[in-house]
Amino acid sequence: MEVVLAYVVGALVTLAVLLLLRRSLVSVVVGLLVLGNAVNLLIMTMGRLTRAAPPLVEAGAVLPEEPFANPLPQAFVLTAIVINFGLLAFSLVLTASARAIAGTVDPHELVGPEDTPPARVGGAA
Amino acid sequence: MALVLVVAAGFVAAALAPWAARHETGRRWLGPAAGALALLLGLALLLLARAAPEITLPWVPPLGVELALRLDGLGLLFGLIVTGVGAAVLVYGGAYLHDDPLLGRFFGYLLAFMAAMLGLVLADDLVTLFVFFELTSLASYLLIAHEHERREARAAAQQALLITTAGGMCLLVALLLVQQTAGTLRISELRPEVLREGPYLAILVLVAAAAFTKSAQAPLHPWLPAAMAAPTPVSAYLHSAAMVKAGVFVLARLSPALGGTPAWTALLGAAGAVTAVAGAWLALRETDLKRVLAYTTVSALGLLTLLLGVGGRWGAEAFVAYALGHALYKSALFMVAGAVDHAAGTRDVLALRGLAGPLPALALVCGAAAWSFAGLPLSLGFVGKELAYEAALLAGGDLLVGALVVAVGLASAGMAAAACLVAVRPFRPRPDLPAAEATQRAAAHPPAPGLWGPPAACAAVGLVLGVLPWLLDPLASWAAGSITGAPVAAHLEAWHGLTPALGLSTVSAVVGVGTYVAWDHVRASAPLRALGAVLDQAPARAYDLALAGTLRLAGWQTRTFQTGNLRDYLAVILGTLVVLGGLALLRVPALDLPAREALPARDWLVVVLLVLAALAACAPPVRFATIVALSIVGYAAALVYQSYGAPDLALVQVLVETLVVILFVLVLADLPLPARARPRGLRAVRDVAVALGAGAVVTTSMLAVLAAPFDDKLGRWYAHNAVELAHGRNVVNTILVDFRAFDTLGEVIVVVVASVGVAVLLRGVLRAAPEPVAGPVPQGGVA
Numbered sequence: 001m002e003v004v005l006a007y008v009v010g011a012l013v014t015l016a017v018l019l020l021l022r023r024s025l026v027s028v029v030v031g032l033l034v035l036g037n038a039v040n041l042l043i044m045t046m047g048r049l050t051r052a053a054p055p056l057v058e059a060g061a062v063l064p065e066e067p068f069a070n071p072l073p074q075a076f077v078l079t080a081i082v083i084n085f086g087l088l089a090f091s092l093v094l095t096a097s098a099r100a101i102a103g104t105v106d107p108h109e110l111v112g113p114e115d116t117p118p119a120r121v122g123g124a125a
Numbered sequence: 126m127a128l129v130l131v132v133a134a135g136f137v138a139a140a141l142a143p144w145a146a147r148h149e150t151g152r153r154w155l156g157p158a159a160g161a162l163a164l165l166l167g168l169a170l171l172l173l174a175r176a177a178p179e180i181t182l183p184w185v186p187p188l189g190v191e192l193a194l195r196l197d198g199l200g201l202l203f204g205l206i207v208t209g210v211g212a213a214v215l216v217y218g219g220a221y222l223h224d225d226p227l228l229g230r231f232f233g234y235l236l237a238f239m240a241a242m243l244g245l246v247l248a249d250d251l252v253t254l255f256v257f258f259e260l261t262s263l264a265s266y267l268l269i270a271h272e273h274e275r276r277e278a279r280a281a282a283q284q285a286l287l288i289t290t291a292g293g294m295c296l297l298v299a300l301l302l303v304q305q306t307a308g309t310l311r312i313s314e315l316r317p318e319v320l321r322e323g324p325y326l327a328i329l330v331l332v333a334a335a336a337f338t339k340s341a342q343a344p345l346h347p348w349l350p351a352a353m354a355a356p357t358p359v360s361a362y363l364h365s366a367a368m369v370k371a372g373v374f375v376l377a378r379l380s381p382a383l384g385g386t387p388a389w390t391a392l393l394g395a396a397g398a399v400t401a402v403a404g405a406w407l408a409l410r411e412t413d414l415k416r417v418l419a420y421t422t423v424s425a426l427g428l429l430t431l432l433l434g435v436g437g438r439w440g441a442e443a444f445v446a447y448a449l450g451h452a453l454y455k456s457a458l459f460m461v462a463g464a465v466d467h468a469a470g471t472r473d474v475l476a477l478r479g480l481a482g483p484l485p486a487l488a489l490v491c492g493a494a495a496w497s498f499a500g501l502p503l504s505l506g507f508v509g510k511e512l513a514y515e516a517a518l519l520a521g522g523d524l525l526v527g528a529l530v531v532a533v534g535l536a537s538a539g540m541a542a543a544a545c546l547v548a549v550r551p552f553r554p555r556p557d558l559p560a561a562e563a564t565q566r567a568a569a570h571p572p573a574p575g576l577w578g579p580p581a582a583c584a585a586v587g588l589v590l591g592v593l594p595w596l597l598d599p600l601a602s603w604a605a606g607s608i609t610g611a612p613v614a615a616h617l618e619a620w621h622g623l624t625p626a627l628g629l630s631t632v633s634a635v636v637g638v639g640t641y642v643a644w645d646h647v648r649a650s651a652p653l654r655a656l657g658a659v660l661d662q663a664p665a666r667a668y669d670l671a672l673a674g675t676l677r678l679a680g681w682q683t684r685t686f687q688t689g690n691l692r693d694y695l696a697v698i699l700g701t702l703v704v705l706g707g708l709a710l711l712r713v714p715a716l717d718l719p720a721r722e723a724l725p726a727r728d729w730l731v732v733v734l735l736v737l738a739a740l741a742a743c744a745p746p747v748r749f750a751t752i753v754a755l756s757i758v759g760y761a762a763a764l765v766y767q768s769y770g771a772p773d774l775a776l777v778q779v780l781v782e783t784l785v786v787i788l789f790v791l792v793l794a795d796l797p798l799p800a801r802a803r804p805r806g807l808r809a810v811r812d813v814a815v816a817l818g819a820g821a822v823v824t825t826s827m828l829a830v831l832a833a834p835f836d837d838k839l840g841r842w843y844a845h846n847a848v849e850l851a852h853g854r855n856v857v858n859t860i861l862v863d864f865r866a867f868d869t870l871g872e873v874i875v876v877v878v879a880s881v882g883v884a885v886l887l888r889g890v891l892r893a894a895p896e897p898v899a900g901p902v903p904q905g906g907v908a
Binding site for chain 2: 001002003004005006007008009010011012013014015016017018019020021022023024026027028030033034037038040041042044045046047048049050051052053054055056057058059061062063064068069070071072073074075077078079081082083084085086087088089090092093094095096097099100101107108
């Protein structure tokens with residue numbers, strides 16, 4: 001499975017990069033999401049996979065039953081999933097406000113804000 | 126510790142100078158006070174000399190870098206030049222710039238320069254040496270640009286900085302090579318045998334490059350005449366006595382370790398000979414007093430390089446005498462040139478005549494300094510030049526002797542002519558001609574004592590030491606010994622008797638005077654023009670082209686990479702990753718992958734689903750199906766986690782994926798978004814190439830990691846200690862909330878910050894788009 005996942009992650013990264021390079025912030029956000037999933041799978045795979053053996057310790061025992069899945073990448077990925085979600089939520093809303101305020105999600109048309117300050121987002125009220 | 130204090134005192138004084146210059150009294154006494162400080166520091170060096178102190182303070186211990194200072198003969202010689210000439214120039218500078226509003230800053234830089242120069246000559250650690258070497262370049266830059274409103278001054282400062290710091294970079298590489306070869310940075314611990322085993326030639330060339338840029342060896346010299354844009358005190362100090370000597374000083378300092386080889390002699394001898402001759406004769410094309418002096422400084426520096434190349438006892442002795450003599454007379458002449466400029470309003474030789482009448486004191490001082498400049502008997506210049514001839518005559522090999530003698534002779538003749546040009550032509554009484562405008566102005570503006578006193582002191586010391594050169598014997602012996610690396614018993618004499626050297630001196634002096642008499646013809650003669658074209662204009666043009674080329678390259682690079690376009694940045698960053706990652710992976714040997722195990726159909730299904738969903742999510746435009754596909758990607762990943770012992774991950778992933786879908790739909794209600802024109806042509810090819818490359822690099826590196834043995838020590842440690850140390854049965858949870866709790870705290874903070882941001886932005890978005898809009902909302906639709 002590890003080898004198969006190596007190819008799968010490669011494919012996901014390819015697609016994610018294609019999305020990131022596209023001329024729409026919405027596509028970029030979609031790309032970020034795919035990339036996040038790809039990297040999480042990468043971390044898991046690099047810690048090696050162990051089928052159906054969560055790193056849990058039985059009641060009364062001190063050590064988990066061998067073999068058990070490597071807990072460290074799981075901890076990393078758990079953190080990463082949540083952080084990814086924060087990043088994604090923020091960039092998604094940012095994209096939406098760009099669309100609502102500037103009327104475009106094209107980064108090309110969003111350049112040059114130094115010259116013309118954009119309307120304040122929070123200032124809608 | 127005393128040495129550290131000597132160096133630090135200059136820096137402290139530099140910091141105080143601007144403050145002192147704020148008051149009228151302070152301005153008046155700044156020059157004399159700084160001069161007194163310089164004299165005191167010189168005296169301190171003299172008093173310390175007997176003990177030959179050294180001090181080593183740790184600086185960057187892991188790299189073996191120390192702040193090591195050591196006072197030896199060479200250090201004392203240059204230390205005395207720096208403080209002695211420095212004292213004269215500082216007093217002179219106070220008088221010269223008495224009404225300059227930037228006087229305080231000027232003195233700050235000048236004193237900082239003096240301190241850096243002292244640090245350089247006392248350094249016994251190569252990094253210490255390098256730092257002070259660069260500090261002198263920096264001070265020179267700031268001082269040349271003193272009159273920063275003038276474009277010419279700024280360009281000259283930039284040129285000096287670029288050329289000398291380029292040399293500094295060479296020195297840095299050289300010292301790294303030395304450290305790798307010799308295992309030490311201490312100059313006094315370098316052994317020539319060890320260095321010759323290593324990359325000797327590379328070290329030699331790099332050190333020479335540093336010294337040649339700093340000491341203005343042809344064809345790297347054009348920055349020095351250009352630096353005459355600096356105020357005259359700066360020219361008198363940095364560009365005659367002190368900073369430009371830093372280059373030859375570094376060569377002298379390293380000559381025990383690097384010198385004595387054929388390569389050393391050839392490189393330094395050739396560069397020095399060409400520079401010595403070219404500088405002296407190029408000087409004769411100029412009419413600005415300061416530029417005449419600048420070119421002869423180039424010549425003198427060439428001669429010093431040549432003497433180091435010749436080496437041996439005679440070379441070292443001649444080097445010491447010549448360096449000291451040159452510092453004394455050249456700084457005096459520069460100060461005189463400045464005083465003439467002050468009084469007569471011009472430095473143009475053609476406009477100056479008969480100045481001896483209105484300016485007798487200056488005429489006398491100028492004559493005394495030029496006596497030494499021309500190398501006439503009973504001057505330190507004479508002693509130095511005689512020794513230079515001796516050294517040339519005693520060098521082994523007939524051809525070498527011939528070449529060296531011709532070089533020294535031509536340089537001396539040119540300098541003698543330049544000396545007449547500087548000292549005779551402007552001052553000689555010309556009752557036959559009507560008084561020039563400049564002469565009349567000079568009569569009305571007699572120079573203050575502060576303008577002729579310091580040069581008089583320098584010139585007088587030069588003459589006294591020329592008459593009684595044996596006073597220098599202890600210093601010369603010690604300094605020459607530091608250069609050769611073996612004890613030298615130097616004995617300097619004012620009169621060597623009727624030697625071949627004296628004959629050569631006479632010939633060169635006669636040729637020089639003859640050249641001066643015919644100067645009006647010589648100045649524009651074809652040979653001098655050709656020399657100027659090859660050795661002066663060509664390098665200057667090369668510098669201009671290099672500078673313009675660099676700027677154009679920078680412009681092109683900025684336009685190419687800084688497009689202001691997000692996609693281009695991403696493509697460049699990812700492209701770099703692909704190229705560098707790919708290159709690294711090329712070095713990985715053939716992969717020894719784990720045996721292919723039979724995958725259950727369920728796993729295949731999940732994997733295929735994952736890829737297909739991602740493909741679907743990739744298809745533009747972004748519509749509702751895209752979001753569905755995206756969530757399938759996430760759920761499929763959750764299934765992978767679920768199968769491979771990570772139920773927590775699967776749970777969180779499902780939760781988050783659901784939230785993502787809700788958020789997407791909430792925020793981008795009006796799907797599908799209008800499709801953008803897809804990239805076409807080259808850009809599309811580039812995008813696909815970068816994407817495929819990134820995927821390939823990721824897959825290959827994953828395979829490379831999988832082929833390597835896996836060490837699960839860390840994961841096991843957590844699993845084995847979860848119950849005992851963290852009192853938890855879910856190992857993943859104990860890692861998150863116990864072992865790595867701070868990590869989790871940081872993560873929570875990130876999520877909180879993100880949600881605050883989302884909440885604030887979302888309010889704006891929902892208000893801005895109260896109804897589902899079909900087209901883009903017009904600009905400013907917020908209100």
